[in-house]
């Protein structure tokens with residue numbers, strides 16, 4: 001048996017520190033939900049896997065999953081448990097910037113970091129996430145209640161920012177409205193509702209309510225990294 005030296009331990013703790021929120025197996029999933037399931041209408045394409053602990057899902061087809069549909073099987077249950085752990089990690093991170101005095105991200109340029117909001121957060125246009133050249137740069141948005149991405153909004157990544165390194169933790173629901181171009185992983189305590197023709201680069205992970213889709217393009221985080 002090999003013994004661990006101090007340098008092994010330091011290397012290990014560094015790599016853990018770099019992954020601020022660990023999605024585990026859920027990183028290869030575009031959509032994960034619990035027993036409330038997944039309901040689709042229209043020509044949704046999920047690039048990646050779909051996992052749920054529900055007995056069944058609806059609307060696939062016409063919806064398409066390019067990877068595997070893990071419906072209440074061991075892989076689906078593991079993906080849900082991993083997504084739940086990631087939710088708890090994102091929720092529990094300390095030391096963020098308290099942005100509770102505002103709730104609308106429209107027009108802002110946001111540098112990497114942890115941002116805490118006591119209530120709802122909305123987007124009604126464009127928001128820019130600027131990595132300043134650091135392709136490992138991470139954003140965690142700790143949102144006390146709902147995340148509302150409104151009609152036609154866009155999350156725009158600049159200077160090396162990657163969708164896989166963005167985490168939107170919502171204490172209630174997340175709604176991604178018609179014709180939006182959204183980026184980042186959504187970790188929602190309740191449901192996630194993605195409306196007609198919206199695109200999502202990142203995973204949609206709902207804990208206690210369903211994920212509903214309407215003719216969307218969703219890409220798993222490992223494919224937008």
Ligand SMILES: *[C@@H]1O[C@H](CO)[C@@H](O)[C@H](O)[C@H]1NC(C)=O
Nearest residue numbers: 098099100101102116117118
């Ligand atoms: C954040 O700021 C709000 C007021 O804008 C305050 O009510 C809240 O307690 C603050 N939260 C933390 C964790 O400091």
Ligand SMILES: *[C@@H]1O[C@H](CO)[C@@H](O)[C@H](O)[C@H]1NC(C)=O
Nearest residue numbers: 017018112134135136137138
């Ligand atoms: C890049 O971002 C990562 C993750 O936040 C951080 O650990 C690292 O120190 C940053 N690198 C530089 C050069 O700022």
